[in-house]
Structure formats: C-alpha cells, structure tokens
Amino acid sequence: MGHYSSYSNSKDSVVALAIACLIVAASAGSFIDDMDITFGGERAKILNGGQDLTLSLDQYSGSGFQSKHEYLFGRFDMQLKLVPDNSAGTVTTFYLSSQGAGHDEIDFEFLGNSSGNPYTIHTNVFSKGKGDKEQQFHLWFDPTAAFHTYTIVWNAQRIIFLIDNIPVRVFNNHEAAGVPFPTSQPMRVYASLWNADDWATQGGRVKTDWTKAPFTAYYRKFNANANKAGTNSVSTSSEYENQEWKTQEIDAAGRNRIRWVQNKHMIYNYCNDHKRFPNGVSAECKRSRFL
DSSP: OOOOTTSSSHHHHHHHHHHTEEEOOSSOOOHHHHEEEEESGGGEEEEGGGTEEEEEEOSSOOEEEEESSEEEEEEEEEEEEOOOSOOTTEEEEEEEEOOSTTOOEEEEEEEOOSTTSOOEEEEEEEBTTBOOOOEEEOOSSOTTTSOEEEEEEEOSSEEEEEETTEEEEEEEOOGGGTOOOOOSSOBEEEEEEEEOTTTTTGGGTSOOOGGGOOEEEEEEEEEEEEEEEOTTOOOOOGGGSOOGGGTOOOOHHHHHHHHHHHHHTEEEEGGGOTTTOTTOOOGGGGTOSOO
16 A cells, blocks of 8 residues: 655544545446456356356366455445355355455355255455454355345444345454454455365265356446555545445344344354364454354
C-alpha cells in the first residue's frame, strides 16, 4: 500500500490511506472486466458477455480464476450453483487471499459428497499465516438446484459470512487479546474447482468417481463493493461514501438468524474441539458468542 511517513499526524495518514483506496461501485461486475483465468485453460469458460462463468474439473486438471484487483476491506458477493449429483471428492471455492509469507485469507469452501448426501460448507480465517479457525455447516437447501448468494463482509471490526444475506458466522477483531486479524494486507478474490478426495469427503473415505467427470460449478453476479487497493488510485465522488459494510455488525434479527444456523446446521466448531487443542482453545472463543 505504500508508506506515509512523510505525513505529520494520524489525521493526514488517514487521508493518505483514503486517497490510496479507490471505492468500487456496488453494481454487479463483468467477469471479463473483473477476473483473470488462473489455471485450467478451456475448463474455465466466461459466458453471456461476461455475466456468467463456469469452472470444470476432470481427471487431468481443475480450474480457477482471480480478481484483477486487490482490495482492502469491503463486501464481496458471488452467486454459485454447485456441482450436482455425485460431487464426492470435489472442492468448489470462493475466497479472499493475500500472497506471500504470513498471508491473510477468508474462505468459503464447498466440499462435495456422494449423491443424496449434503454438501459441507467449510469456513476459515487466516491472519499473518495462521489459520485453524474452521467452522463447518450443512445447508438448509440444495445448493446444486439453483443459484444462491455467498457473501464475505470484511471490515476493521469483524468478518461476516452470509448465505442469501443470512449471517452464518462472525469472526470479530480481537487483536487486543493477541488474536491476529487481517487489517493491513490487500487481498484478491479467488475461486476454484479442484480434486481433494484425500480429505474433502468424509475424511477422504469417499473418492472422486471420474466416470462422472467433467464436474462443473457455476458462478454469476460477482460484486465487490470495496476499497480497491493501489498506490496510483484516487478517491471517487462521495456517492459511494455511505457504505454499510464499513461498520456492518449483527443486529438483533441477525443474532436470531445466526443462532438458528449455528444451533441447527453447524457440524464443526474449532472452539469446541478440545481434543485438537489440548492446551486450550484460542482466546476469541472465550470472548465472542458469535464467532
């Protein structure tokens, strides 16, 4: 993001940071304009003039894409329709990540299953290279039958995971308690479809059935209402200044919804895994009810 040591006080530093972040409009973007295919060649297809994108997996390769821009905080929405029928062994992803040692990352991963069994929604947060913050859920709908919206809200106070605008998880900033939180490293948006049958489905017991290949996942209506990071960026007009995501939190209705999701649909919570963490769970587990 550059250095601002030449500015004499914290107010000037805030102004400099604002100038270094370009606010991105809230309208849905085009995959042609916003994304680069990163691997898989023709297995990744941009369709309908940039409005739709499909990723496919066969026995030779998966496929993926990443955003052209890096972002420092924002709201990121993507509609997905996941691999139908026997998706065992496959992992479909939508996540944010920085690069290099000590990277930050915010994950939605969708772990396939054999026909008739539910997908597992796997969430995780990495900060300064450290993860181990997994929570997993089963969905209250069939994610292969229609598109649903998966959202990551990332601001300086918290990270919120939402599905169809229903909060399923909150990870609050507890840096004051010594818990790393992603606040300074810009991240790109990534998505991929790949084979992980060594662990993805029932701990690796169910393998990918390659006779069902190619497997295909569907993406559409990507939207980044976010700060675009870049040293040459300039701030835009004030029409984008009032952005809810900057201070978004969970209100009373949201707390009721997240309580319902976590009581009825959560299947794994690292905060309850005392066997995995015999020396005690992380500090945030004791401080925040809605992690």
